[in-house]
Amino acid sequence: MLFLPLDWNNSNISALTAFYMAHYLDELNNVQRAAVTTTEGPVLVIAGPGSGKTRVLTYRIAHLLESGVPPWQILALTFTNKAAREMKERIEHVVGPNAQQVWAGTFHAVFARILRSEASRIGFPSNFSIYDTDDTTSLLRAIIKEMNLDPQAYSAGAIRSRISLAKSNLVTPKAYRDNADMMQQDRQAKRPYIADIYEKYTARCQRSGAMDFDDLLLQLYRLFRDHADIAAKYQQKFRYIHVDEFQDTNFLQYAILRRLVKYPGSPENIFIVGDDAQSIYAFRGATIDNILDFEKDYPTLQTFKLEQNYRSTHHIVSAANEVIAFNRRQLNKTIWTDREDRHKIKLVKCVTDDEEGRRVADLILEQKHRYHLLNAEIAILYRTNAQSRKFEEHLRRLNLPYRVFGGLSFYQRKEVKDLVAYLRMAVNPNDEEALRRVINYPARGISPATVDKISAYAGERNMTMWDAMLFIDVPDRARKSLAIFRNMVESWQGRVSTDTAYRLASDILRRSGLLDALKSDTSPEGIGRLENVNAVLDAISEFTDTNNTLFEANGPDALNDAPSLAAYLQTISLLTDADEAAGERDYITLMSTHSAKGLEYRSVFVTGLEENLFPSFMALEEPNGLDEERRLFYVAITRAKELLTISYAQNRYRYGQIRSSEPSRFLEEIDTRHFELLGGIGASRPPAPQTVANPRASVSGYFSKPRMRQTAPAGPQAGSANFTASPSEAIVPGATVLHLKFGEGKVKSVEGPQGNKVATIQFKDDELPDRRIVLRFAKLQVL
């Protein structure tokens, strides 16, 4: 940290900035620096894993600011909040508070911000609701039910992804109906009415003043397409546009970008960063064509390839290169590293998924001691979230702290969604999903039959349920209840613009009856739920405070606009569980391979490398599914800086029964010289790694059963039946001991304080000269 003089002024600041800039430009390699300083015209940066992509992006923006470009003319789009936050922080670190005014955010956040100020032009209120996946699914379920369609053939989730795909490809309901291909597919899948569902769904969203996640893109596209003046406004405004992870953009996102960049007289200052080898979201509409075709759309394009990997050691980079070489249709590049090797890739073969869990946990403990790793430097990755359980069990057994990503986000919890639905009602009472959620929760005498009546009435007359409530014919009791509900919501509506968001929200919590309902539950879970809704109130007050400050400092033309309740609601609907404050705790990360993209750890465990799991059986049926799985595996292994461990199990519980599985084909695509094999309990000793002249030709069969010795051991496993662990006092230098996993060994030394002693043991059948064993956890028997 540099000490700032007290009388600093503008010239000091720019001198300071210049100092930082010069300093930072020196930190870039030649290609990186060339990319950063090429500020005019279209630029494509192909960035391999660990090649300093974020650095290039942030320094480029800092460089623009330094050359006098006003921050509000700079747009930087990312896919995740995390990436956006990181980028902003790093720009701020280089250029100071000026960074706040750069329009850096996720596609969804930036577009929602624009839509909020221009919504009236496309028939939406500026305080439109954002439907999350749950809202969308439940609305679709309602529509399917109303249409009397078979909910089994029309599973709401499947319909949702179909509609999402249509939207991502700019296919309107009408275009969908006219699209012979899609209609034919639907007929074949025995779901001929998807187009009708899509049409109804769109109408209902519009009526409710709601947009789903895809709409944030689609409606922005429509806004620009149909309103030349607005398009021109933003074309003029954003002189420099940046896109991170460009390989994950879909057709619609690209269409929007093109509209922002391509117009008569445009400087075409678009800077995109991506890696075709890391494209793993084709299944949700991302198209690799965008990056492959970019050059055709921008003939003056300048391309830079970042090929030096600063993250991983040689074995890891080579393994990654070998695997990805099996994919066809790639941008030509060679990723290399000069990071010296200390470790081979550990390959752990297990008999069962339980053993996999145990051995990964044990290895983590061992690595922590051996290499002084923090928990935060370790990640366990898996293909499907269901695999996390085994690892959790075994990490708990060893008292290792961990955090599982990919679960419910805070804002998806029931009690939180309930409160948020009430807040949404206050801001936008036409919001049908919010209304359905809270109209009779807590119970206030409005039966499902009444709700159905309201819904039917609204449907017939194309009005909102909020309005339809006034007209329907119901018994007096229900009528009274409805009137009370309506009055309550109306009283809040008036306060949205006059009262503070915090006061209003806490009143809503009390007046709605939600607080009492939660208080009546005194179970530990119930208390937790109460704490959660209170946390929402705290979050609201924090949101208003921060945004007030930002708003006052940066004015209306900033990504953070005035801190209204509506703005808060839109913000939280764009958060995921990865965005939650993790706390200061040092924990091991458990996440799916998808979520790991963009992250790095000193030690990474890539697990479940089995056919039909990784690659997934679902992907194997898709046309380009295998290639995408391979890219996913590529992403997974390139997360590791120093230590990479890959594991697989021969038997795994899936859908209630044990199923046996073959090792993943991806393992055969890596030259065995990068591996160090750790056999299972069943293997008496790990087979020695072998180097072969032509690995591609000869590895086949390397992983298959005949080669894997399955000797019933006289040692470890047989011993496990009558194995009794000796007390740690008995483990003294010179003693011969039996370890459940490593077999027989000799204790060389014992060190550390009582209760936390660590023994160095030389095992007979071990590829390592010795191992450090923590006696507190070890299962050792003195022989």
Add this chain to the structure above:
DNA sequence: TAGGCTGTGGTTGCG
């Protein structure tokens, strides 16, 4: 109107 029972189906998931 909450809770229990039954049947079903089951990747990955940004925002």
Add this chain to the structure above:
DNA sequence: CCACAGCCTA
């Protein structure tokens, strides 16, 4: 096996 939706019952 486990989660979840939808139906039925107290």
